Amino acid sequence: MATLRLENGAILTDADAIADELAPLNIQLNQWTLGDNPALQNLLVQEQLHEIEKAQVLAALEHYFEQLQQTGNYASRDLIVLHPQVPNLAELLAKFDRPHTHSDDEVRYILDGEGVFGFIRPDGSQIELTVTATDYINVPAGTEHWFYLTPQRRIKAIRYFSGTEGWVPRYTETAIRFRPVLV
Numbered sequence: 001m002a003t004l005r006l007e008n009g010a011i012l013t014d015a016d017a018i019a020d021e022l023a024p025l026n027i028q029l030n031q032w033t034l035g036d037n038p039a040l041q042n043l044l045v046q047e048q049l050h051e052i053e054k055a056q057v058l059a060a061l062e063h064y065f066e067q068l069q070q071t072g073n074y075a076s077r078d079l080i081v082l083h084p085q086v087p088n089l090a091e092l093l094a095k096f097d098r099p100h101t102h103s104d105d106e107v108r109y110i111l112d113g114e115g116v117f118g119f120i121r122p123d124g125s126q127i128e129l130t131v132t133a134t135d136y137i138n139v140p141a142g143t144e145h146w147f148y149l150t151p152q153r154r155i156k157a158i159r160y161f162s163g164t165e166g167w168v169p170r171y172t173e174t175a176i177r178f179r180p181v182l183v
């Protein structure tokens, strides 16, 4: 379940209150159950996954991809698995930890671990949303945002794509007023 931090330090956990704060950004945040498939659960508790295991996770959750394809122009999906042993983790994360936009929606389904999305709202205020397992989020194209991992530095998430060319970050150089979450 997601939690939201405001610049005044308030932390919101109520889903309706979080939805109200996200409304000016048109961000969609839903809960998608992972179900009770023991094979899937066994894979998700592992820190690392081989390619064949990633394919098994995607297959177990393919019904969500099929649903998305019925409602929008989704072409592909993949599973990203980040953990402290990923050799180029710092380099990977550095691409996204300062404010940027994309020309496509950023669509993620969090399966394990956690991450933090920061957003700049139309009035200039900043918020940070911590997403965890079962959170599905759609950040609309053009939304100024950033992303980083919490100190556990671990996340598994399905990324849904309508294309690949929209995936290049365009940096906006806006200063982040939040400090990193210290958990």
Ligand SMILES: [Fe+2]
Pocket (backbone or CB within 6 Å): 096, 100, 101, 102, 106, 145, 147, 169
């Ligand atoms: Fe992004």
